[in-house]
Amino acid sequence: MDLQFTPEEEAFRAEVRAFLKDHLPPQLAAKVKAGQRLTRADQEGWHAILNKKGWLAYHWPKEYGGTGWTAIQKFIFDDECAMAGGPRLVPFGLSMLGPVLIKYGNEEQKKRWLPRILGGDDWWCQGYSEPGAGSDLASLKTTAVREGDHYVVNGQKTWTTQGQHANMMFCLVRTDRQAKAQSGISFVLIDMNQPGVEVRPIRTLDGDAEVNEVFLTDVKVPLENLVGEENKGWTYAKYLLTYERTGIAGVGFSMAALEKLKAIASRVQRNGKPLAQDPQFATRMAQVEIDLNNMATTNLRVLASVQGGGVPGAESSMLKIRGTVIRQELLSLIRRAMGPYALPYIEAAQFAEYDQEPVGPKEAATAAAAYFNYRKLSIFGGSNEIQRNIISKMILGL
Amino acid sequence: MNFEHNEDRRMLADALNRYLSEQYPAEYRNQAAYGEAGYSAETYAKLAEIGAIGALFKEADGGLGGAGPDIHLVFEALGNHLVAEPLLGALLVGRALAEAGTPAQKARLEDIVAGTALAALAHDEPANHYELGRVATTAVKSGDGWRIDGAKAVVPFGDQAQLLLVSARTAGAVDDEAGISLFLVPGDAAGISARGYGRIDGGHAAELRFAGVQVGADALLGAEGQGCALLERIVGYGLLALAAESLGAMDKAKGDTLEYLRTRKQFGVPIGSFQALQHRMADMLLEVEQARSAVINAAAAIDETDRVTREKALSAAKYSVGKIGTLIAEEAIQMHGGIGVTWELPLAHYAKRLVMIDHQLGDMDHHLARWMALSA
Numbered sequence: 001m002d003l004q005f006t007p008e009e010e011a012f013r014a015e016v017r018a019f020l021k022d023h024l025p026p027q028l029a030a031k032v033k034a035g036q037r038l039t040r041a042d043q044e045g046w047h048a049i050l051n052k053k054g055w056l057a058y059h060w061p062k063e064y065g066g067t068g069w070t071a072i073q074k075f076i077f078d079d080e081c082a083m084a085g086g087p088r089l090v091p092f093g094l095s096m097l098g099p100v101l102i103k104y105g106n107e108e109q110k111k112r113w114l115p116r117i118l119g120g121d122d123w124w125c126q127g128y129s130e131p132g133a134g135s136d137l138a139s140l141k142t143t144a145v146r147e148g149d150h151y152v153v154n155g156q157k158t159w160t161t162q163g164q165h166a167n168m169m170f171c172l173v174r175t176d177r178q179a180k181a182q183s184g185i186s187f188v189l190i191d192m193n194q195p196g197v198e199v200r201p202i203r204t205l206d207g208d209a210e211v212n213e214v215f216l217t218d219v220k221v222p223l224e225n226l227v228g229e230e231n232k233g234w235t236y237a238k239y240l241l242t243y244e245r246t247g248i249a250g251v252g253f254s255m256a257a258l259e260k261l262k263a264i265a266s267r268v269q270r271n272g273k274p275l276a277q278d279p280q281f282a283t284r285m286a287q288v289e290i291d292l293n294n295m296a297t298t299n300l301r302v303l304a305s306v307q308g309g310g311v312p313g314a315e316s317s318m319l320k321i322r323g324t325v326i327r328q329e330l331l332s333l334i335r336r337a338m339g340p341y342a343l344p345y346i347e348a349a350q351f352a353e354y355d356q357e358p359v360g361p362k363e364a365a366t367a368a369a370a371y372f373n374y375r376k377l378s379i380f381g382g383s384n385e386i387q388r389n390i391i392s393k394m395i396l397g398l
Numbered sequence: 399m400n401f402e403h404n405e406d407r408r409m410l411a412d413a414l415n416r417y418l419s420e421q422y423p424a425e426y427r428n429q430a431a432y433g434e435a436g437y438s439a440e441t442y443a444k445l446a447e448i449g450a451i452g453a454l455f456k457e458a459d460g461g462l463g464g465a466g467p468d469i470h471l472v473f474e475a476l477g478n479h480l481v482a483e484p485l486l487g488a489l490l491v492g493r494a495l496a497e498a499g500t501p502a503q504k505a506r507l508e509d510i511v512a513g514t515a516l517a518a519l520a521h522d523e524p525a526n527h528y529e530l531g532r533v534a535t536t537a538v539k540s541g542d543g544w545r546i547d548g549a550k551a552v553v554p555f556g557d558q559a560q561l562l563l564v565s566a567r568t569a570g571a572v573d574d575e576a577g578i579s580l581f582l583v584p585g586d587a588a589g590i591s592a593r594g595y596g597r598i599d600g601g602h603a604a605e606l607r608f609a610g611v612q613v614g615a616d617a618l619l620g621a622e623g624q625g626c627a628l629l630e631r632i633v634g635y636g637l638l639a640l641a642a643e644s645l646g647a648m649d650k651a652k653g654d655t656l657e658y659l660r661t662r663k664q665f666g667v668p669i670g671s672f673q674a675l676q677h678r679m680a681d682m683l684l685e686v687e688q689a690r691s692a693v694i695n696a697a698a699a700i701d702e703t704d705r706v707t708r709e710k711a712l713s714a715a716k717y718s719v720g721k722i723g724t725l726i727a728e729e730a731i732q733m734h735g736g737i738g739v740t741w742e743l744p745l746a747h748y749a750k751r752l753v754m755i756d757h758q759l760g761d762m763d764h765h766l767a768r769w770m771a772l773s774a
Binding site: 002009286287291318391 | 401402407
């Protein structure tokens with residue numbers, strides 16, 4: 001039993017920290033810390049910086065341009081990035097499609113797509129959810145019918161995050177309508193720049209428009225864009241979702257949010273004293289901090305158990321539930337700390353380019369919007385209720 | 399980073415668990431825990447023989463371990479089997495002797511480690527609510543020694559312990575941290591009257607009244623008036639122990655409830671097929687893992703030299719198990735339905751222990767407030 005990081009791990013942390021100090025643009029970090037919206041250029045710029053260092057696809061195997069880091073190193077990297085205000089990496093190519101191609105793609109697909117993910121040549125989006133298939137993903141209805149050397153795809157996808165930027169979509173489609181739900185699904189790669197693909201923004205409750213509906217009408221997909229075997233897509237889809245949940249605890253993001261909350265609470269006044277000294281508010285802050293410290297250790301325990309290089313199994317469901325609830329509580333406290341100044345909503349103030357005098361404390365502009373936006377944490381990637389189903393089935397055996 | 403226990407510790411835990419599984423069934427435990435003495439002398443001797451008491455102390459003090467993970471492992475096993483025997487008293491008083499005792503005082507450790515003498519910390523008072531620095535019992539110089547007067551509340555096995563560690567005020571106002579001194583007092587000293595009783599969760603305790611109890615100069619443990627820091631230090635070991643005990647009990651309560659969900663049928667199906675219960679069970683699982691992390695953090699911090707870091711981890715753990723242990727107890731009872739509120743069900747006794755752990759050495763409110771004060 002030893003909770004200390006090894007000297008090698010500490011040295012690695014110092015290396016990451018030094019790199020971030022020299023290469024993470026301060027204006028970008030400031031945006032992230034302020035909770036302001038990022039532009040496509042912000043995200044592409046950060047990817048390019050990491051790619052140049054060879055740290056972009058840090059969870060891929062070395063032979064494909066990854067780092068070969070241990071689970072603990074990945075954790076340290078995530079942690080340091082979050083604390084420094086590094087933007088969350090756009091996960092669609094890097095964390096979702098990449099690992100699926102590496103495990104299930106053929107040589108040609110790997111050669112063609114993986115370098116393009118690293119180079120930022122493609123912006124990928126995820127074609128999973130449909131209007132009638134959310135948590136019950138296997139009930140998806142989008143069809144792909146084979147015609148000569150291609151499939152013809154028809155249907156509708158939704159909740160497509162950053163689909164407005166995407167030129168490619170990895171997509172679950174039904175290739176066998178007779179088979180039962182999970183067994184007639186295939187995993188295909190769709191070129192978004194073709195007739196029949198229409199992307200419509202969905203405005204979220206905070207006023208943002210990062211998710212979309214994607215309508216697919218007689219869209220052509222070359223057969224070479226089928227990943228793995230036809231009708232085996234559900235296996236790949238599940239693999240992707242497990243991968244998506246590594247790091248799902250978001251401990252680094254929560255630690256950064258806690259720092260922000262403490263800074264706010266030491267400045268904002270109630271009854272003539274800093275909010276941090278208000279017994280009720282201070283109690284809520286203390287409770288979430290203790291919960292987060294426990295969570296950080298739970299997270300490390302799960303990571304230590306997969307040090308061999310695997311991905312966590314159903315334990316990641318545990319991390320997802322607890323991690324998202326903690327992060328949402330922190331965002332909730334930041335919102336509450338703003339008092340009446342949580343109310344004003346100035347759209348332009350969601351962006352770093354806003355140069356007017358802030359209304360109320362400077363964090364107020366994004367506090368309520370971020371709180372509402374991040375209600376999604378407990379819904380996406382398999383809602384927390386689905387995660388409880390997974391725990392119930394896979395760990396508890398009920 | 400390594401969350402595995404070393405081989406010595408695993409062997410001790412295996413031996414302890416094997417013995418308790420085989421020789422400490424629920425009926426046996428309940429007979430002893432709710433009986434006249436509140437524990438089984440035979441079991442206590444056997445636990446000492448296996449090394450469960452020795453593991454709580456360093457080799458230099460006649461023990462076999464004494465580090466955070468040792469205390470964690472032993473008390474987790476004790477909690478898992480709902481052990482009512484007085485190991486907590488041995489830990490608290492024994493560590494006080496080891497930390498601050500003169501060679502002559504330390505000599506008493508031998509009987510404690512061997513399990514041949516019971517020891518108890520007599521600190522709480524009728525007007526206390528878990529405060530370490532509030533002591534109304536007084537000790538005044540008298541002849542070559544001291545005369546102690548006052549009352550101590552709910553002292554575990556206080557009427558059976560051969561050795562009491564008594565906090566008493568030698569200077570200052572009732573709630574001054576300075577001016578508290580600790581005294582080693584024989585349980586049968588003249589002037590002590592005890593009112594013993596059973597506890598709702600099993601085991602035994604007593605109200606102790608000290609009326610002109612005369613002790614020698616060698617009864618003072620540590621420096622005069624400086625007892626509060628030592629008290630905090632040994633209570634810290636107690637917090638780790640109780641948190642680990644709670645974890646062991648939670649695991650068992652969780653396991654029993656899961657088994658019940660798998661086997662109990664209503665409406666023609668196992669009740670574990672109902673999603674309402676599945677989700678609550680999933681929450682129990684992840685709360686127990688949070689508690690486990692809290693205990694691991696506390697075990698890692700127990701020998702930390704920075705006081706704030708150490709005490710925050712200990713209070714965080716006790717707060718966490720207070721909150722989570724109570725939740726597990728209530729959920730376990732609820733999911734068992736009617737049988738959950740019967741004496742017959744072993745789980746019901748675990749539930750009582752889980753809730754009562756929150757009433758020893760500070761409850762969740764006390765430790766949350768303490769954690770906040772330490773952070774300020």
